[in-house]
Amino acid sequence: MPVSAAPTPAAPLLTRRAMLQVGAALGGGLLVGFVGPGLAAEPEGSTARVSGFAPNAFIRIDPAGKVTLVMPQVEMGQGTYTSISMILAEELDAAWNQVAVEHAPPNDALYANPVFGLQATGNSNSIRAFWMPLRKAGAGTRAILVQAAASGWKVDPASCRTEASEVIHDSSGRRIGYGALTARAAGLKPPADPPLKDPKNFRLIGRSLRRLDTPEKVNGQAKYGIDAMPPGVKFATFAHSPVFGGRVGHVDDSRAKLVPGFRQVVVLDDLVAVVGDHMWAALQGLAALDISWIEGANAGVDTAQVRARLVAASRRVGVNAKNIGDVAKALEHDPIEVTYDVPFLAHAALEPMNCTVHVSGGGCEVWTGIQVVSRAQAIAAKVTGLPLDKVIVHNHLIGGGFGRRLEVDQVEKAVRIAQHVDSPVKVVWSREEDIQHDVYRPAWHDRLSATLKDGRIQGWHHVITGSSVLARWLPPAFVNGQDFDAVDCAQDMPYDIPNFRVDFVREEPPGVPTGFWRGVGPAHNVFVIESFIDELAHKAGADPVQFRLNMLGKAPRLQAALRLAADKSGWGTPLPPGCGRGVAVQPAFTSWIATVAEVAVDGDGNVTLRRMVCVVDTGIAVNPNTIVAQLQGGLVFGLTAALFGEITIDKGRVQQSNFHDYRMLRLNETPPIEVHVIRSGEMPGGIGEAGTTAAFAPLANAIFAATGKRLRRLPIDRDVLAGRKEA
Template sequence: MFDATATRAGPTRRTFLKAGAAVGGAFLLGFHLPSAMAANAETTVFAPNAFIRIDRQGKVTLIMPQVEMGQGIYTTVAMILAEELDAAFDQVVLEAAPPNDALYANPTFRIQVTGNSNSVRAFWLPLRKAGAAARALLVEASARIWQVDPATCRTDSGEVFHDASGRKASYAALVEHTAGLTAPADPPLKSTANFKLIGQSLKRLDTPDKVNGKVIYGIDAMPPGVTFATLAACPVFGGKVGHVDDSKAKSLPGVRQIVVLDDLVAVVGDHMWAARQGLEALKITWVEGPNAAVSSDDVWKQLRAASEKEGVTARSVGDATGALSKGELIEAAYELPFLAHATMEPMNCTVHLTADSCEIWVGSQVLSRAQAVAAKITGLPLEKITVHNLLIGGGFGRRLEVDHIDKAVRIAQQVAAPVKVVWTREEDIRHDVYRPVYRDRLSATLSGGRIVGWKHRITGSSIIARWLPPAFQKGIDIDAIDSAADIPYDIPNLSVDYVRDEPPAMPTGFWRGVGPNNNVFAIESFMDELARKAGKDPVAFRRDMLGKAPRLQAVLDLAAAKAGWGNPLPPRMGRGIALQTSFGSYIATVAEAEVDEAGEIRVRRIVSAVDTGIVVNPDTVVAQVQGGLIFGLTAALYGEITIDRGRVQQSNFHDYRMLRIDQTPAIEVHLIKSGEAPGGIGETGTTAAPPALGNAIFAATGVRLRRLPIDRSLLAGRKVG
């Protein structure tokens, strides 16, 4: 078991696999390129497949199919491929893959996309096979030169060895000898016992340039002659531009051009300050459209009414209706608000458009869609659209959208120079694609201290219906029901249904954790309520229903032990537990929180135990869980987007708060060693933190919180003891 502890961390969507089946079965990427790509006597590079290039100097270039947005995937994916290739890791360099669904599609989604905490899950086997196939070719090349059986050769750190004769050859020396060889379709893979890189906490490949400032994010792109633009869209979603008085803006130094489109206005300048000053000087009259009267009250009224309707059945086991009619019926409803992404790097895109080409610099989680939207707008063929995919300063699902690219390309159509379009923070928060509002209604009956009847109704927007239509089947959004339809507890009679309700005015999209956010919060909060109703300890209550989930039982036991569950705490302090099986991983989290008499909350400590299968880089897994927990705590304590007169009311970090460094609790992450295939880890901490915190607050105060963010007025003046 790996252990990692941070005293202060300041400084399923797995069911998308079913979506693959829904759109024609699981897709496994083909790695063999045309024979012209193979090395020959005239070439200086060995390129056996879409992911590997080895030159005669021994440099191994990995063409990276996934994008780096802080989750450490550049290093983790490189480790997977280099492990099977048996490459010397210090000779590995990375090159971001160009847009190409045929070569670099994520096997789960069947498009080139990074998300769903599935980079490792999706590419675990394909990349291992790519590395193993390349290694087999290099062994065969050396065996032919030495006239020996390939089975008598071995590889290590970028070299092939024939121990019986004492000969060896570097991969670099073998490049020109691989011409004409055919890679095996199903090469043998290493056993886990022979892993040399996987399981090691290697230093991240992207860290040095982030420290020394050399790294290039999307916002850093500076093609020659670039101009700068910033924009304003109608403050009401769906509104249009009415009239623009630009006389004052045009007089400002550095302002070059005012671009007026039907749905936005942009100011182009010599630098960002000129563009922003010009934008503020504009007098814009908006045609606000049909959403101008929408408020948060309207959204919640509609959502609550929808949640009273029967939904589409997502899962049914036994006789839930019958079981719920016997004994005392326990009911609760849980609500989660709209949330913005508020990525540290605001939305941006740089475009150079000419009569016959379009060049784009951007950080995107959906590179092929970025290329496609530019082609649609310009009418240019895909091969004339060049997309440079740069590092992302925060994605969280926001950059699974291409609206910022759409706007930048349309602005570039009016500008006779490369133009960098940067959204202000205010524009970013007020024109996001928001995490949906959700309402979860749960009902249960108990017998003998166990749940015998269970009904869970999930009501909310369907992101899948818009983002991946083939996966939206029979009225079921597979993301919205994730971690609910596959609830791990042994419940003999259960029903899970889904009601689709699209909120007025507000666009909705993926947000770190998405479906499991609301479901894990609702289920684990309700589990605590049921445990208290049954007169049982919350850990013991859950453990009694995990006989069919040994991996979850193991993390529960470990987290409880490490957190000192059951040990006494001072008054106004409490511990809360939350379990989940999300994104192919198993996690148990204990939060320890203190609530003062004014209702202010201090999260003192969080302990998480994680079984994410084979751990490629333990340090990265720990960091991702820590980051996710902080992200989730932020949402639970502060996160909410509200609407008034069709307008988002929040605008920047003063009214859309982040957890601050002095508020960050001590965080411990304990990893269970496992031989199972890797799970996803980037979002599990986010979904774990809110229910664990809510349950800790109940333990400290006796106040049950069923809505986020936490309403401190419910806690103020609460007498405890």
């Protein structure tokens, strides 16, 4: 049951205003959008000719009253299509049963995420970024519909109200549907700053509505990228060099040509693809090839070498992310010093990487599911040499993104293959290629030092060493050697620490590509910080919950979440022998979360997950059901990584290849997960990745409580827990 938390002032999410504007009629209906920060008035090559502005989200109402919402963000299981639709429909007062959604086409000018400045879905910011712009878009649309009705009735607009896609004039009993008003409303201008609903009057926001995408996912009609089947499509799969950065040497395709359904082999400098009439022919044809590879400079890279480089680099002078007080002086006497390590991780999404492409007649058509649809269009244009307006991208539902589909390599490789095929070709990665040629979550090495005084932390120094994903993925955001994602949740810790310093040392692993992984920087930093906080609590002889509460005076929302998590989990009550509880808190993605894990550890080092309790203050809960589901799913994703997740490298090759050696948490291993959503009136926070971030530290702390063994490396090592080797 939701409980109330004392509201605290929240900093505005967007630093530049979004202005509402309205355009001309399109297709006999009303088209309304908003202009986001830094957007051009009219995008070059736009197919929607909108006078005087270029919105980055749209509401389309047809004369029959159907309300079509064009989604600026993509749906990959996080429920964003439903939540975004609820925000728009709430302020529009649209009838929920008349709402339909469409994928946005690639266009940064129209659909740029206000946080990124490009059309991207990630960082758990779909609702955070679009909360106010979408509310204003809906409210402005509603205002001009009221104006259009009032003008026709010759009454004061203030005497009218809206409900369920109708404008109503109570005193005369007249009412008119939105569809009937589109022609008249198209010539009107909305107010510059339309009044928004008081949250107490919300009809949709705050309700646990069923997701719009569920029915088609249940009946099989939902279309993912892998479901694209243009007429005449052929199938292809391929092999990369097993060594990072290796090249093709020689290919003998004589046996492959004997496979029924085989069509052709495409040999590129870095991969070999087989095209067939169906996927089985492509797979069998690929298996029949005799390929020799030129391994290249990375053939000697291994996990031990990568870690040694990180450890050595951590002694270098880093780039300072935050510095408060006199840390050097605070750490002069008896500092507590530790190091933590986390490994490379793969994404292993249920839907493997895939892309269907047809290059023909001076054009290129792409069918895929991707988090960066405008970048997909751009890479296809670059590979083919075509102008952007000759590249059509159809974006679909995504069967697992987790940050992997923030990359465009699936599109780039498919387009390169398709250039050698006369028909549309569906390029599907095998699970082995998907895991062994991922863009991996970076491995990290962390050095931490702290001192205690009167039961509180007096000094804190955290050196974070690892790859900079941001430097590659968004170079303009990588300023003076600082990667804000790498230090996320480390530089903005919620605790009151008078002497505090965080440094970042960039060290790229030789040959290993790194990228965003669900939870990004916080997934690593919250584990390290909250594990070390737990160590310090025990050094101080303090209860881990109370130790944290004593230093959270400036974070009342997090204090409230922690108190409730302790209460709901039965913190402090007796447990059977071999069992323990662990706690962690986080301010990640502007959601305040406290989590308690309860585990049992047997004499052989086997960990049983008994229970997870998670309390969240994420501000206004647009759809509480979605929040609960995302935290449950995120916790399972994070627990999986903590228990089993590790990509290791030998001789330049990834050693894991499928779910037998890169395993998932099974249903019978998954604990009961309780999620408690605190009622809040603050701006919405992010949720999609917050559960993953919350999983690692409470699990490790619970294992310590059960065994007395502190684990500073992931994944959890059962040999250490069983005493078969040292930590």
